Structure formats: C-alpha cells, structure tokens
Amino acid sequence: EDPRFARYADRRRHWGDLMDGVEAWSSGLTTAECVAALSAGGVPSSAYRSVAEALADPQLAHRDALAEVTDAAGSFKVVNLPFRMSEARVAAGARAASLGEHTADVLREVGAIDTGQG
Structure with a gap:
C-alpha cells in the first residue's frame, strides 16, 4: 500500500x-x-544457504549432483553435469589430469610437434 x-x-x-x-x-x-x-x-x-548447507541437501545426493574426483593433491567434490540422458553416462571422471599431463599429446595431434612419422 x-x-x-x-x-x-x-x-x-x-x-x-x-x-x-x-x-x-x-x-x-x-x-x-x-x-x-x-x-x-x-x-x-x-x-x-551456506555452501555446507547447500551441499548437505538430500536432493543433491538423490540427483548424483556431485562427484568425487582425485588428483595429485587428494580427493575433492565437483559438480556433475546438470542433465541426464537415457543410456548415456554423464558424470565427472574419477581422476583429474595433472597440469600439462596431455600437452604433448594434444600438440602432436594438432601438428605442432613433429612426431618423426612421415
């Protein structure tokens, strides 16, 4: 009023x-x-809600909204993809790559590193 x-x-x-x-x-x-x-x-x-309150929401567990991932520093939780597809796995992997782990492979794949194959 x-x-x-x-x-x-x-x-x-x-x-x-x-x-x-x-x-x-x-x-x-x-x-x-x-x-x-x-x-x-x-x-x-x-x-x-605090982050702790939000993460404790039972609906998150029901929807498998979080996944545990491990890297060189230990385990931590990450957010899974928010959508689901029938008969398709849409979740975070169990392990996070270390910094630079795939750099050489990617550079070879795009032709930035000579593989010696010719």
Missing part, C-alpha cells in the same frame, strides 16, 4: 527504504518463518 513501492520503478527508486523495511520485518523471525510468510503472500522466495 506504500506508494514508494507500488510499481517496479518506484521500488528501484526507493530500494534502500525497501531493504530497510524487509530487514526490520525479518530480523525477529527465523528463516523458515520468513519463507513461510512470503510463500503465504504469494511472494517467490528461497532461503540463502
């Missing part, structure tokens, strides 16, 4: 006031309470 926020251009012009109001409203609520109130009002929203 506040005319400063009636239209998009108004909200942009008064962005600082809008954010101050949102902060004042939300400061006494939990994240779940904020999301529930916004959802009940038809406002699209979601909670900010």
